[in-house]
Amino acid sequence: MVESLLKTVDIYKSFAGVQALKGVSFSLKPGEIHCLAGENGSGKSTLIKVISGVYAPTSGHIEFSGRTYNKITPIEAINNGIQVIYQDFSVFPNLSVMENLALNSELADNKRFVNWKRMRKIAEESLSKINFSIDLDLDVGSLTVAEKQMIAISRALMFNTRLIIMDEPTTALTKREVQQLFKIILKLKDQGIAILFVSHKLNEVFEISENFTILRNGEKVAEGETSSLNTDQFSYHMTGREFEAKHFIPAEISKKPIFEAKDISLSGKLEDISFSLFKGEILGITGLLDSGRSELALSMFGMNKIDSGTFELNGKVVKIDSPQAAIENKIGYVPEDRLTEGLFLSQSIADNIIISVIDKFTGKAGILDNEKREKEIKLWVEELSIATPDPNNECQTLSGGNQQRIALAKWLACNLDILILNGPTVGVDIGSKHDIHEILQNLANKGLGVIIISDDLPEILENCSRVLVMKSGKIVSDLDAKTSDEQAILSYMM
Amino acid sequence: MKTNFKNIGSYFKKDQHIKRLIVMIIVWMLFIALTKFNKFYSLLNFQTMAAQFPEFGLMALGIMLCMITGGIDLSIVGIANMTAILNAFLLLALTSENGSLPPYAIPLVFVLAIVIGAAAGLFNGLLVSKVKIPAILATMGAGELFRGVCMALTNGNAVSKFSRTYSQLINNKIGGIFPVQLLIFIIMAVVIWFILSKTVFGTKIYMLGSNLKAAKYSGLKTDKLLIKTYMLSGICAGLGGMIMLANYNSARADYGSVYTLQCVLIVVLGGVNPLGGKGKISGVILAIILLRMLETGINRFPHISSYYISLIWGGVLILIMVLNYFSENKKFTIKNKAA
Numbered sequence: 165m166v167e168s169l170l171k172t173v174d175i176y177k178s179f180a181g182v183q184a185l186k187g188v189s190f191s192l193k194p195g196e197i198h199c200l201a202g203e204n205g206s207g208k209s210t211l212i213k214v215i216s217g218v219y220a221p222t223s224g225h226i227e228f229s230g231r232t233y234n235k236i237t238p239i240e241a242i243n244n245g246i247q248v249i250y251q252d253f254s255v256f257p258n259l260s261v262m263e264n265l266a267l268n269s270e271l272a273d274n275k276r277f278v279n280w281k282r283m284r285k286i287a288e289e290s291l292s293k294i295n296f297s298i299d300l301d302l303d304v305g306s307l308t309v310a311e312k313q314m315i316a317i318s319r320a321l322m323f324n325t326r327l328i329i330m331d332e333p334t335t336a337l338t339k340r341e342v343q344q345l346f347k348i349i350l351k352l353k354d355q356g357i358a359i360l361f362v363s364h365k366l367n368e369v370f371e372i373s374e375n376f377t378i379l380r381n382g383e384k385v386a387e388g389e390t391s392s393l394n395t396d397q398f399s400y401h402m403t404g405r406e407f408e409a410k411h412f413i414p415a416e417i418s419k420k421p422i423f424e425a426k427d428i429s430l431s432g433k434l435e436d437i438s439f440s441l442f443k444g445e446i447l448g449i450t451g452l453l454d455s456g457r458s459e460l461a462l463s464m465f466g467m468n469k470i471d472s473g474t475f476e477l478n479g480k481v482v483k484i485d486s487p488q489a490a491i492e493n494k495i496g497y498v499p500e501d502r503l504t505e506g507l508f509l510s511q512s513i514a515d516n517i518i519i520s521v522i523d524k525f526t527g528k529a530g531i532l533d534n535e536k537r538e539k540e541i542k543l544w545v546e547e548l549s550i551a552t553p554d555p556n557n558e559c560q561t562l563s564g565g566n567q568q569r570i571a572l573a574k575w576l577a578c579n580l581d582i583l584i585l586n587g588p589t590v591g592v593d594i595g596s597k598h599d600i601h602e603i604l605q606n607l608a609n610k611g612l613g614v615i616i617i618s619d620d621l622p623e624i625l626e627n628c629s630r631v632l633v634m635k636s637g638k639i640v641s642d643l644d645a646k647t648s649d650e651q652a653i654l655s656y657m658m
Numbered sequence: 659m660k661t662n663f664k665n666i667g668s669y670f671k672k673d674q675h676i677k678r679l680i681v682m683i684i685v686w687m688l689f690i691a692l693t694k695f696n697k698f699y700s701l702l703n704f705q706t707m708a709a710q711f712p713e714f715g716l717m718a719l720g721i722m723l724c725m726i727t728g729g730i731d732l733s734i735v736g737i738a739n740m741t742a743i744l745n746a747f748l749l750l751a752l753t754s755e756n757g758s759l760p761p762y763a764i765p766l767v768f769v770l771a772i773v774i775g776a777a778a779g780l781f782n783g784l785l786v787s788k789v790k791i792p793a794i795l796a797t798m799g800a801g802e803l804f805r806g807v808c809m810a811l812t813n814g815n816a817v818s819k820f821s822r823t824y825s826q827l828i829n830n831k832i833g834g835i836f837p838v839q840l841l842i843f844i845i846m847a848v849v850i851w852f853i854l855s856k857t858v859f860g861t862k863i864y865m866l867g868s869n870l871k872a873a874k875y876s877g878l879k880t881d882k883l884l885i886k887t888y889m890l891s892g893i894c895a896g897l898g899g900m901i902m903l904a905n906y907n908s909a910r911a912d913y914g915s916v917y918t919l920q921c922v923l924i925v926v927l928g929g930v931n932p933l934g935g936k937g938k939i940s941g942v943i944l945a946i947i948l949l950r951m952l953e954t955g956i957n958r959f960p961h962i963s964s965y966y967i968s969l970i971w972g973g974v975l976i977l978i979m980v981l982n983y984f985s986e987n988k989k990f991t992i993k994n995k996a997a
Contacts, residue, residue: 574876
């Protein structure tokens, strides 16, 4: 048996009385691709931080290449060849690709003067290790997420690296970019570098990893070879609940469309988009990241002003040139990036829920009517079972799934006819994802027209009755979800 | 926000910041009581303080409002002086030969002060919201512009020699005890407290301050809200200018030039988050009072030069911010650990 590269033995970690890790042991062999899975709050991040030396374990120890450490410092971890690539990649967006790549080694060598030639050479060498080519003088801030990730990986490889820990590396990537990433991961494996892949996306875990460890509430609940695991077991281990995957069948779909887009164009982004949405259905829109799917959503919500074309609501032409106009026409939009666009994180849960309808709670002269306000808040906290002891707590005290429910509650309070959701379950754990899908299906059954924009194809196929596939700003296909599958959709997307 | 009125006691316990300011005021008052009791604790001294702080106190309230939206208003002193100079010209024109003013003059100058302040604020608001210039640059530029207007109007000279009636009226003590300046400050403070905690507009500017993008996506008319906020700030500054006009019995382009920075510091000291979204008027008012008491108290020690006041004031500010950092950080680590 090959000697293990990394071993954690019976790691306990508690913070101020909260047990984050309870006796976690796992091991990793050189060149192994290992998936660490678990829902938000399961202790994944804490475990990574113990391995990389950010946290010292309360008890237990780490063995690295046979050497035992009771605790490891970040520098020791780097010297032992451990590199962590965090979700935000820790790149410097205002510096060039070359500077980003060469800076660390320049600093490590204690160089006092900048030698541009040497830096260029270092940068070129590190990129060639993963066969990635890019203009070295570009600002990293102008790159796509996938390119930034490649930069982060190349940078991680510069230090005689033996283990790369990737924290949710695929979150912001499109399907194609994920495939490229996986190719690189396999190449690194061939070089004997072990990868610890942190994820909660099922299909990725199955596709790439050889072994898995699943954490739940700080405990290891399952481990083994990925080939011996199936989807249902995986979901069960992650959540401790069993789910039935079933295709949503709308209760009643109206004969006449509730909303129609006719020949919508936006220069350089959208071209002659036409489609209709019926009451009671969930319509899926999918496509690659640059296919124009988000631009279309923003146009429907009045954030992008369209160049030509019309929107019709119940057969009447309406002008949607601002979010206010969209809301007046009973159209709501749950944005792609919950944290920066959807929520007021430092404000109370209560205010987050009612902000769009707050004008309804005014008495005379714009004075807040507290009684009405409280009633409305209570209604939505209960309706969407938002887990909070007090709605006056800050929104950021909640988990991703609960935050997304708040984003939903905000729009439901507006009493909408049409709800557009962009990536409704990105960064949400399996349990909450299931609950959010259920909420959306109930909404459709109550007579809303729901549009889900997502590149999570299983999500689209499970919930939507029709799927529009977009490519380069055009709708290339209108599919019936019942008779379609992921392969068919992918072939239109690419 | 509702909790503040339900139970004042628990509210102060919850709000570290307010508690800390109160403790500092009490410690300072005790220190003065032990060392210079007679020179500090007199009605006259408190009346003097109460007549002095409203001029910059009002400006600080304006900055607070802008800072809650995530911006700042650095043009307050410019607005105050512009208001004071324009009204000084008006008073000069209205002053009759025997040195008296017609009865409508006083209400007229105050209405005009509000109009000038609001107009200047509108200008700031348009720059910040429509032209999307960062507030710090827009209002700094506007402040210079207003100062330039003042200079052009006066050639840098003081405008005085208008009827003393105005200054006398504002420097009056109601019932022989209560300074009129303080009354003006209290009225404005109550108005702003009411706006922030009881109206929809107040809630909206807090929300906007914590996330402008999300506010847009929630259908808030962010431009309009910002413009209104800067107009309110302009009105505060205009009224501050009217008190300066009365306190100095003249108006000049460079009066109160230290107030800009001082007011920003007061607002931060009062617990308003410079990034927006957080801050209460109670904290800002306590910070204003603390500053005034420190300065007056130090003046009671003749052997401490008044040059030390900046030193001590700066020290207090840094101390408060360091304390904030540690208490915030403690909060943060607990939060992280719980997650």
